[in-house]
Amino acid sequence: MATKKKIEPLTGDALLAKVKELDTYTKEEKARECGYYTVTKNGVERVNMMKFYNALIEAEGVELDSNTSAQGRGGRAATYRISVQSNGNLLIGSAYTKKMSLQPGDEFEISLGRKHIHLKQVGADDEE
Structure with a gap:
């Protein structure tokens, strides 16, 4: 051989x-x-x-790995759906706050619609 x-x-x-x-x-x-x-x-x-x-x-240039944090912890992907917790609170996860580059202490105005809730960052420029 x-x-x-x-x-x-x-x-x-x-x-x-x-x-x-x-x-x-x-x-x-x-x-x-x-x-x-x-x-x-x-x-x-x-x-x-x-x-x-x-x-x-x-x-081929396909990027499969997401940009994970320095600790290498990826976490779950944002689904753009949340549920009301048993205590009546709504929790917005870190995937959303990271995607928007939010920092602790950032403030939002809450406006309620018939079947929706809008969050508008206080002091942010209107992008829409």
Whole structure:
């Protein structure tokens, strides 16, 4: 069995070009040809599909990771829906306050409609 020299995994435009060049290959063969495999102690070749897919996504310029805080805590995404708590309060979560760059102490005017509540930041310029 001939030993194939392991190549450095391709990234960026080189990866995209190689994948297009190998359009008739299976996805495993494409990953292997682009350098996304390891050889075990027993000489068994293992294709690392996850690293290959991640490299393809990055090469395409798709940003999957959100801008998380310095502690690396992402939290839940804003759903733009809240529920009245058992004590009758409405709690607006940090996802909304961060998105609006609000700081502790920022004030709002509350206006009530028939089926809605509007919050208008005191001192903010009208954007609408």
